[in-house]
Amino acid sequence: MSGDSFEFRYTGGSQLTKVRVAFSEVHEVKQVKSVKPSHATRNTLIIVGVTAGVATAGVLFGRAPAHENWSQGSFAGGGGW
Numbered sequence: 001m002s003g004d005s006f007e008f009r010y011t012g013g014s015q016l017t018k019v020r021v022a023f024s025e026v027h028e029v030k031q032v033k034s035v036k037p038s039h040a041t042r043n044t045l046i047i048v049g050v051t052a053g054v055a056t057a058g059v060l061f062g063r064a065p066a067h068e069n070w071s072q073g074s075f076a077g078g079g080g081w
Contacts, residue, residue: 005022 004024005020008019008021010017010019
């Protein structure tokens with residue numbers, strides 16, 4: 001931005017376009033409602049990560065034999081899992 005112009009940036013598809021606009025070219029200014037970024041991708045990745053962590057913990061800790069069984073030797077020689 002300088003004293004007589006400003007830079008207007010917008011995206012068209014995947015390309016960022018920059019346009020220098022002189023204040024003398026502006027005929028009308030309208031206020032638009034606030035544009036908030038979408039966090040759908042971030043939220044989806046968080047949900048997938050938490051689900052994978054819970055599933056992994058369930059597999060690791062849910063199927064592990066109890067400590068008492070180890071000391072009694074009930075898992076020796078064929079089975080238990």
